[in-house]
Amino acid sequence: MTNLAEVKNDMPAADLQSAQMNEWFEKKFEEEMKKREAAHVPSMALIATKGTLDMAYPPFILASTGAALGWDVSVFFTFYGLLLLKKDIEAKVSPLGNPAMPMKMPMGPDWLQNMNIPMPNAIPSVIPGFENVATNLMKKTFKNKGVASIEELRELSLEADVKLLACQMTVDVFGFTHDDFIDEVSYVGAATFLPEAQKADVTLFI
Amino acid sequence: MTVTSLKPVARELDASGLSCPLPILKTKKAIGGLETGDVLRVVSTDPGSLNDIESFCKQTGNDLLASSEHDGSYEFLIRKN
Numbered sequence: 121m122t123n124l125a126e127v128k129n130d131m132p133a134a135d136l137q138s139a140q141m142n143e144w145f146e147k148k149f150e151e152e153m154k155k156r157e158a159a160h161v162p163s164m165a166l167i168a169t170k171g172t173l174d175m176a177y178p179p180f181i182l183a184s185t186g187a188a189l190g191w192d193v194s195v196f197f198t199f200y201g202l203l204l205l206k207k208d209i210e211a212k213v214s215p216l217g218n219p220a221m222p223m224k225m226p227m228g229p230d231w232l233q234n235m236n237i238p239m240p241n242a243i244p245s246v247i248p249g250f251e252n253v254a255t256n257l258m259k260k261t262f263k264n265k266g267v268a269s270i271e272e273l274r275e276l277s278l279e280a281d282v283k284l285l286a287c288q289m290t291v292d293v294f295g296f297t298h299d300d301f302i303d304e305v306s307y308v309g310a311a312t313f314l315p316e317a318q319k320a321d322v323t324l325f326i
Numbered sequence: 327m328t329v330t331s332l333k334p335v336a337r338e339l340d341a342s343g344l345s346c347p348l349p350i351l352k353t354k355k356a357i358g359g360l361e362t363g364d365v366l367r368v369v370s371t372d373p374g375s376l377n378d379i380e381s382f383c384k385q386t387g388n389d390l391l392a393s394s395e396h397d398g399s400y401e402f403l404i405r406k407n
C-alpha cells in the first residue's frame with residue numbers, strides 16, 4: 121500500500137484525492153471481507169455410493185464431524201450407498217476382490233491382534249460364510265479400538281441435523297420402498313443435489 | 327502434569343478409549359450443555375485428538391485454554407464462547 125505521508129507533498133490535488141480514495145476503499149474492502157468470512161457457515165455435500173462396512177464409515181465419520189464443527193452437511197446416497205439408510209444396516213465387509221484388506225484377529229495377545237493377516241482371494245471365495253466371519257472379526261476389532269458403530273454414527277449425524285438424501289432413481293431400480301428406510305430420509309434427484317453441492321465448500325464422492 | 331485454570335471446571339468428559347471421531351462428537355455435545363465462559367475438561371487417549379481438539383476449537387470459536395499429555399493420556403481445557 122502507498123505510504124501517503126511520503127508522497128503527499130509533491131502530488132497534485134486530484135491524484136491525492138484518488139490515492140486517499142484507494143486507501144479508504146482497500147481498508148473498507150478488507151473489513152467487509154472479514155465480516156463476510158466470519159458470518160459464512162461452511163457446508164459440505166457428500167455422495168455415498170458404497171454399501172460395504174468399510175465404505176460405510178467415511179461418509180458417516182465426515183458427516184458427523186462436519187456437523188460437530190458447525191457445518192451444514194448433506195449426504196446423497198445412491199446405488200449401494202442406499203443400503204446405509206435402511207432401518208437395519210446390514211453392511212458387511214469382504215476380503216474377496218479387496219486384495220489390500222488384511223484380516224484382523226480381535227482376540228488373543230496384542231502381537232496377534234496387531235497382525236495384519238493377508239487373505240488370498242482363493243480362501244474367501246470357496247469357504248461358505250466367510251464374509252460373515254470377516255465382518256464379525258472386523259466389527260469386533262472396531263469395537264475393541266473404541267470406534268463407533270455405523271448405527272451410532274448415523275444416529276449422531278441425525279441428531280446434528282445432517283441431511284440424508286436418497287436417490288429416488290436407484291430406490292426404484294433396486295425395488296426398494298420408502299418403508300425400507302429410516303424416516304429422516306428425503307427422496308430427491310440429481311437436480312436437487314447439484315445446487316446444494318454447488319454452494320458447498322467441500323464436496324466428496326465416496 | 328495437571329493443568330489448572332482460573333475458572334473451576336464446569337464439566338468433565340472422559341473420552342478415554344474412544345477413537346476418531348467420537349472424542350470430537352462427545353466434546354461438541356458436552357459444550358452444547360454449557361453456559362458461555364464455562365470450562366470443559368476433556369480427557370482422551372486418542373493421539374489424533376491432540377490436533378483434532380485444537381482444530382475443533384478454532385472452527386467452533388471456543389478457546390482451548392490448555393492441552394497436555396501424560397502417559398498416553400491427553401487432557402484439554404476448553405472455554406465455551
